[in-house]
Amino acid sequence: MYLKNCWYVAAWSKDVGRELRAETFLGENIVLYRQEDGKPVALEDACPHRKLPLSKGNLIGDTVECGYHGLTFDCSGKCTDSPTQRGMTPRRAVVKSYPVVDRYRFLWIWMGDPDLADPDKIFNIPNFDDPSxxxxxxxxxxxxxxxxxxxxxxxxxxxxxxxxxxxxxxxxxxxxxxxxxxxxxxxxxxxxxxxxxxxxxxxxxxxxxxxxxxxxxxxxxxxxxxxxxxxxxxxxxxxxxxxxxxxxxxxxxxxxxxxxxxxxxxxxxxxxxxxxxxxxxxxxxxxxxxxxxxxxxxxxxxxxxxxxxxxxxxxxxxxxxxxxxxxxxxxxxxxxxxxxxxxxx
CATH class of the missing domain: 3.90.380.10 (Naphthalene 1,2-dioxygenase Alpha Subunit; Chain A, domain 1)
Structure with missing residues (x-):
C-alpha cells in the first residue's frame, strides 16, 4: 500500500521539541522528540513489555522512560534501564528507531530500511536559500x-x-x-x-x-x-x-x-x-x-x-x-x- 524506502515529511521542524509527540505514519505508531542537543529522534511508540505507548511516558535527558514499569530507551531504541530487574534486561527489550532529518523547515522521516536512508535522497527544493x-x-x-x-x-x-x-x-x-x-x-x-x-x-x-x-x-x-x-x-x-x-x-x-x-x-x-x-x-x-x-x-x-x-x-x-x-x-x-x-x- 505504501512506498517505504523514501523520505516523508513528519512535521514542521519548529513543532517538534523537548516533549514526547505521538504520531502515526503509514499505519505505524511513532513518538517524536528532540535530544538536549536538538537532534530529532523517532521511535516506535510502544514499549515491548505490554505495548503502552512510550509517548505516555517521560522524557529523561535523551531517553524515554515507559510510564508503566520504567523500561528506558535511548535514541537507537536500545533499552538502557529496567528498574524492576536491573542486570537482567531482556535482549528483546528493543523498539524500532526511524532515521529523521531536519531540512527545508521540515522534519523528514524514513519509514523503510534504515540502512538505505540517504539524506541526499530528500526531495530537492531549488532556490530555497536564494534570498530573491x-x-x-x-x-x-x-x-x-x-x-x-x-x-x-x-x-x-x-x-x-x-x-x-x-x-x-x-x-x-x-x-x-x-x-x-x-x-x-x-x-x-x-x-x-x-x-x-x-x-x-x-x-x-x-x-x-x-x-x-x-x-x-x-x-x-x-x-x-x-x-x-x-x-x-x-x-x-x-x-x-x-x-x-x-x-x-x-x-x-x-x-x-x-x-x-x-x-x-x-x-x-x-x-x-x-x-x-x-x-x-x-x-x-x-x-x-x-x-x-x-x-x-x-x-x-x-x-x-x-x-x-x-x-x-x-x-x-x-x-x-x-x-x-x-x-x-x-x-x-x-x-x-x-x-x-x-x-x-
Missing part, C-alpha cells in the same frame, strides 16, 4: 481520505474551475487541452493558457497589466510530493520553449502528503515565489489564500473518499484522470518492486 525568492509560512492539515485521492487532485488542473472559483480558477481552466509527461520519479500534467485574464488569486501579484499567458504545471513525485507551478507572463511571451521575460511571475506550491493510515492523510505545504521576496503582506495574503483553497479541497476529497469506499455502482474515469492514473501505476510498480526486493533478502 519569497516563502510563505505554509501550513498543515489532516484530511480524512486516502492519500492517493489528494495526489489525484494535485494532478488535476481542471478541478480549479469548479472547486476554486474565487482563487485559482480562470478562463481556460475548464476546457484547454492538457499535456502529460512522465519522468523517472513522477508525472507532470500541464498546459499553457494564452491571452486570458489572470486568476483572482494571482491578479494582485503580477506586475503587468491586462491579460496574460499562464502555465498550469501540476507535478506529482513519488512517494507523494506535489509541485504545482504557476507561471504568469505578458501575452505573447508564454510557451514551453520560450525564454523567461523580465515581468514573469512564478509561484511554486510544494505539497507533501504523508499517509497516516488508509483513511487519513497529513498534508503539508508552502509557497515559493520569484518576486516580493521580503514582502510579509504578500506572504500572508498568499498563505491565507492557499489555506482557503486547500480547505475547499479537503471538503471535496473527504466526500470522494467516502463515496468511492462505499460505492454501490461502478465509477467512471474522464480524460483528465490520465495523469493521476499514470502516477498510480508508476507508484504501484515501484511498491511491488520494493516488496519483491525485501522478500528476496
Amino acid at each position: 525568492w519569497g516563502k510563505t509560512d505554509g501550513g498543515v492539515m489532516d484530511i480524512d481520505c486516502h492519500y492517493l485521492w489528494v495526489c489525484d487532485n494535485l494532478l488535476d488542473p481542471s478541478h480549479v474551475a469548479w472547486v476554486h472559483v474565487s482563487s485559482f480558477a480562470g478562463a481556460g481552466t475548464d476546457d484547454e487541452p492538457l499535456n502529460i509527461d512522465r519522468h523517472d520519479n513522477g508525472v507532470v500534467v500541464s498546459r499553457w493558457i494564452e491571452g486570458k485574464p489572470p486568476s483572482p488569486y494571482y491578479a494582485k501579484l503580477v506586475r503587468f497589466e491586462g491579460n496574460c499567458d499562464r502555465l498550469q504545471h501540476y507535478e506529482m513525485c513519488m512517494p507523494a510530493i506535489g509541485v504545482n507551478k504557476s507561471v504568469y507572463t505578458p501575452v505573447g511571451t508564454g510557451g514551453y520553449d520560450k525564454p523567461q521575460v523580465e515581468d514573469t511571475f512564478i509561484n511554486i506550491s510544494y505539497n507533501f502528503m504523508t499517509p497516516i493510515d488508509e483513511n487519513r492523510t497529513r498534508y503539508f505545504w508552502f509557497q515559493h515565489r520569484n518576486d516580493h521576496a521580503e514582502d510579509r503582506e504578500v506572504s500572508e495574503y498568499m498563505n491565507d489564500g492557499a489555506r482557503m483553497a486547500f480547505l475547499e479541497d479537503k471538503e471535496v476529497l473527504e466526500d470522494v473518499h467516502k463515496g468511492m469506499k462505499h460505492a454501490v455502482t461502478p465509477h467512471i474515469d474522464l480524460g483528465l484522470d490520465a495523469g493521476a492514473k499514470a502516477f498510480r501505476l508508476m507508484l504501484e510498480r515501484t511498491i511491488r518492486a520494493e516488496g519483491a526486493a525485501e522478500a528476496a533478502e
Whole structure:
C-alpha cells in the first residue's frame, strides 16, 4: 500500500521539541522528540513489555522512560534501564528507531530500511536559500481520505474551475487541452493558457497589466510530493520553449502528503515565489489564500473518499484522470518492486 524506502515529511521542524509527540505514519505508531542537543529522534511508540505507548511516558535527558514499569530507551531504541530487574534486561527489550532529518523547515522521516536512508535522497527544493525568492509560512492539515485521492487532485488542473472559483480558477481552466509527461520519479500534467485574464488569486501579484499567458504545471513525485507551478507572463511571451521575460511571475506550491493510515492523510505545504521576496503582506495574503483553497479541497476529497469506499455502482474515469492514473501505476510498480526486493533478502 505504501512506498517505504523514501523520505516523508513528519512535521514542521519548529513543532517538534523537548516533549514526547505521538504520531502515526503509514499505519505505524511513532513518538517524536528532540535530544538536549536538538537532534530529532523517532521511535516506535510502544514499549515491548505490554505495548503502552512510550509517548505516555517521560522524557529523561535523551531517553524515554515507559510510564508503566520504567523500561528506558535511548535514541537507537536500545533499552538502557529496567528498574524492576536491573542486570537482567531482556535482549528483546528493543523498539524500532526511524532515521529523521531536519531540512527545508521540515522534519523528514524514513519509514523503510534504515540502512538505505540517504539524506541526499530528500526531495530537492531549488532556490530555497536564494534570498530573491519569497516563502510563505505554509501550513498543515489532516484530511480524512486516502492519500492517493489528494495526489489525484494535485494532478488535476481542471478541478480549479469548479472547486476554486474565487482563487485559482480562470478562463481556460475548464476546457484547454492538457499535456502529460512522465519522468523517472513522477508525472507532470500541464498546459499553457494564452491571452486570458489572470486568476483572482494571482491578479494582485503580477506586475503587468491586462491579460496574460499562464502555465498550469501540476507535478506529482513519488512517494507523494506535489509541485504545482504557476507561471504568469505578458501575452505573447508564454510557451514551453520560450525564454523567461523580465515581468514573469512564478509561484511554486510544494505539497507533501504523508499517509497516516488508509483513511487519513497529513498534508503539508508552502509557497515559493520569484518576486516580493521580503514582502510579509504578500506572504500572508498568499498563505491565507492557499489555506482557503486547500480547505475547499479537503471538503471535496473527504466526500470522494467516502463515496468511492462505499460505492454501490461502478465509477467512471474522464480524460483528465490520465495523469493521476499514470502516477498510480508508476507508484504501484515501484511498491511491488520494493516488496519483491525485501522478500528476496
